[in-house]
Amino acid sequence: MKAMRLHAARQALRCDTLPMPEPGPGQVLVKVSACGVCRTDLHLVDGELPQCRTPVTPGHEIVGTIAGSGERVGIPWLGWTCGACEHCRGGRENLCERARFTGYTLEGGYAEYVVADQRFCLPIPERYTDTEAAPLLCAGLIGYRCYRQIEQSRAIGIYGFGAAAHIVAQIAKAEDRTVFAFTKENDLTGQQFARSCGAHWAGDSTEIPPEPLDAAIIFAPVGGLIPLALRAVRKGGSVICGGIHMSDIPSFPYALLWGERVLRSVANLTRADGEAFMALAARVPLRIQTRGYPLADADRALEDLRAGRLEGAAVLLP
Numbered sequence: 148m149k150a151m152r153l154h155a156a157r158q159a160l161r162c163d164t165l166p167m168p169e170p171g172p173g174q175v176l177v178k179v180s181a182c183g184v185c186r187t188d189l190h191l192v193d194g195e196l197p198q199c200r201t202p203v204t205p206g207h208e209i210v211g212t213i214a215g216s217g218e219r220v221g222i223p224w225l226g227w228t229c230g231a232c233e234h235c236r237g238g239r240e241n242l243c244e245r246a247r248f249t250g251y252t253l254e255g256g257y258a259e260y261v262v263a264d265q266r267f268c269l270p271i272p273e274r275y276t277d278t279e280a281a282p283l284l285c286a287g288l289i290g291y292r293c294y295r296q297i298e299q300s301r302a303i304g305i306y307g308f309g310a311a312a313h314i315v316a317q318i319a320k321a322e323d324r325t326v327f328a329f330t331k332e333n334d335l336t337g338q339q340f341a342r343s344c345g346a347h348w349a350g351d352s353t354e355i356p357p358e359p360l361d362a363a364i365i366f367a368p369v370g371g372l373i374p375l376a377l378r379a380v381r382k383g384g385s386v387i388c389g390g391i392h393m394s395d396i397p398s399f400p401y402a403l404l405w406g407e408r409v410l411r412s413v414a415n416l417t418r419a420d421g422e423a424f425m426a427l428a429a430r431v432p433l434r435i436q437t438r439g440y441p442l443a444d445a446d447r448a449l450e451d452l453r454a455g456r457l458e459g460a461a462v463l464l465p
């Protein structure tokens with residue numbers, strides 16, 4: 148089978164021909180029909196994630212069919228947990244000390260086939276095509292875990308309007324919340340895209356929104372957004388960071404945090420998040436915007452993501 152693999156950080160992926168992967172106990176062999184390209188894949192390729200062993204096949208937004216049964220499943224970032232550590236036993240397997248992650252510490256979906264632990268595969272709502280469903284597996288899922296942290300907040304800011312934001316904005320709108328979208332300066336196309344996804348207001352990340360925010364979610368990997376988001380959030384509000392990696396946070400006056408503002412990160416996902424999010428995606432018709440690329444063009448998809456040339460999500464189609 149063909150796989151686009153990372154052999155060394157900051158190098159182009161290589162198209163390798165590999166033996167068919169063989170499922171071990173509890174695992175299934177999945178024929179990949181679509182695999183989303185996530186910003187985490189860029190951090191991986193750029194050598195910004197610790198513990199990265201190469202060569203590795205990236206990709207953790209996998210939709211495919213189980214060989215033999217033909218059942219359609221999704222394979223997310225969380226690929227395996229120990230079930231025994233304090234976090235696993237406390238219902239926070241996303242923090243498992245020994246967790247394994249698809250397309251990082253496990254082989255991922257930039258390939259024709261992949262094996263996965265069946266217990267970590269997710270159902271895919273029927274209303275989505277394979278291509279549309281792929282971004283649900285991380286952009287949607289991690290976006291949803293961030294979104295849940297804002298609790299009852301009505302006015303929500305979203306910083307960085309990519310694949311995750313375009314899904315979260317639609318969920319927020321469906322739940323009668325007001326979304327304020329923040330993009331790079333003068334990214335008028337991105338701001339228009341945000342409005343088309345239900346944002347009430349869209350502007351530059353340096354702008355003060357027309358009303359104070361109850362909460363903000365930061366999806367862009369830019370530490371400088373934290374003081375900006377704190378400044379836009381009212382007393383008692385939260386700022387949630389959804390990315391796995393972020394540039395350093397500049398120092399800022401304590402006054403921005405004072406007033407019981409909360410700053411927190413969201414890490415990974417649990418299977419319960421996956422099930423809850425897929426049930427929501429089955430109920431709320433999400434319009435998922437994608438751009439398809441042949442598997443061999445994985446590098447081009449990554450570069451388009453890096454350059455901000457995408458609206459919505461890039462999806463590789465083997």
Ligand SMILES: [Zn+2]
Pocket residue numbers: 228229230231232233234235236240242243244245246
């Ligand atoms: Zn564990």
Ligand SMILES: [Zn+2]
Pocket residue numbers: 185186187188207224285286
């Ligand atoms: Zn991801």
